[in-house]
Amino acid sequence: MEVGFLGLGIMGKAMAANLLRHGFRVTVWNRTLSKCQELVALGATVGETPAAVVAKCRYTIAMLSDPIAALSVVFDKNGVLEQIGNGKGYVDMSTVDAATSSKISEAVKQKGGAFLEAPVSGSKKPAEDGQLVILAAGDKALYDDMVPAFDILGKKSFFLGEIGNGAKMKLVVNMIMGSMMNALSEGLSLADNSGLSPQTLLDVLDLGAIANPMFKLKGPSMLKGSYNPAFPLKHQQKDMRLALSLGDENAVSMPVAAASNEAFKKARSLELGDLDFSAVYEVLKGGGSSQA
Numbered sequence: 001m002e003v004g005f006l007g008l009g010i011m012g013k014a015m016a017a018n019l020l021r022h023g024f025r026v027t028v029w030n031r032t033l034s035k036c037q038e039l040v041a042l043g044a045t046v047g048e049t050p051a052a053v054v055a056k057c058r059y060t061i062a063m064l065s066d067p068i069a070a071l072s073v074v075f076d077k078n079g080v081l082e083q084i085g086n087g088k089g090y091v092d093m094s095t096v097d098a099a100t101s102s103k104i105s106e107a108v109k110q111k112g113g114a115f116l117e118a119p120v121s122g123s124k125k126p127a128e129d130g131q132l133v134i135l136a137a138g139d140k141a142l143y144d145d146m147v148p149a150f151d152i153l154g155k156k157s158f159f160l161g162e163i164g165n166g167a168k169m170k171l172v173v174n175m176i177m178g179s180m181m182n183a184l185s186e187g188l189s190l191a192d193n194s195g196l197s198p199q200t201l202l203d204v205l206d207l208g209a210i211a212n213p214m215f216k217l218k219g220p221s222m223l224k225g226s227y228n229p230a231f232p233l234k235h236q237q238k239d240m241r242l243a244l245s246l247g248d249e250n251a252v253s254m255p256v257a258a259a260s261n262e263a264f265k266k267a268r269s270l271e272l273g274d275l276d277f278s279a280v281y282e283v284l285k286g287g288g289s290s291q292a
């Protein structure tokens, strides 16, 4: 199978490399074109623009930072829309809001192409290992066509129906994840500031009903102050913002998520946005965001 791949950040690079390793022919594009070279070394071909990639490939996948990037790659000059059409499919796996996804879907369909949103749960390591959870929605025929690629990229794919449902599911999941990260950070801080060992807290958590892979993976590195980015904090804050906006639209009160978003915003203001999202601990460590 041949696919195009737009966006070679932390996730896109790992996902495209995985497809190459499994025998897919992959044509890549990245805004910073020099980042394509690592994939070329693995056998990829480079497209000079998103339009050039779509012209060459029947199916094109995108993994871009946020709604602005997702829209720009489709609608700007040399974008996806210039070459999408009958018989071609576009699959956006970026985390965006439902409105962004719908706008792209409408434009692609108007040109005769098919569109699928397919954001993912799972971070850098699951992307490298093909263990993502894929939350797809939109064109079911395109979903069926993409199953061979999804089987390589993920451990499980969900088809969630109409466009927007994948985006919304992803935002709900990340809203919960961001709130949990804040709860863990506050817990570590409370343990530390009240004379307990934060490491012992992690050990206790890991044996009880709220044990989870995220606490187990991130907890020890947080205690070392090590925040090598797997999931950049700026993207987690974007997801909290988009989830809160979904809450606004549906009149759902989310005070826990709103407070967590404030901590992520504070972390961004301290220029921690490019670090892992667990760096929100730096804001909460001192005993509260006001003391950061």
Ligand SMILES: NC(=O)C1=CN([C@@H]2O[C@H](COP(=O)(O)OP(=O)(O)OC[C@H]3O[C@@H](n4cnc5c(N)ncnc54)[C@H](OP(=O)(O)O)[C@@H]3O)[C@@H](O)[C@H]2O)C=CC1
Pocket (backbone or CB within 6 Å): 006, 007, 008, 009, 010, 011, 012, 030, 031, 032, 033, 035, 063, 064, 065, 066, 068, 069, 072, 073, 093, 094, 095, 096, 120, 121, 122, 123, 124, 230, 231, 232, 235, 236
């Ligand atoms: N990292 C993670 O653990 C996970 C991330 N996600 C989601 O996946 C998406 C990608 O995340 P990740 O790989 O971590 O992010 P990165 O920040 O590592 O990569 C972002 C990518 O988007 C590109 N980009 C940014 N702005 C623009 C623009 N205006 N026009 C064109 N391209 C642009 C970047 O290009 P350039 O190299 O030129 O900057 C880069 O290829 C995000 O939506 C994120 O929320 C989902 C699950 C897990």
Ligand SMILES: O=CCCC(=O)O
Pocket (backbone or CB within 6 Å): 095, 120, 121, 122, 123, 174, 231
């Ligand atoms: O969007 C990022 C999700 C990260 C994860 O699921 O571990």
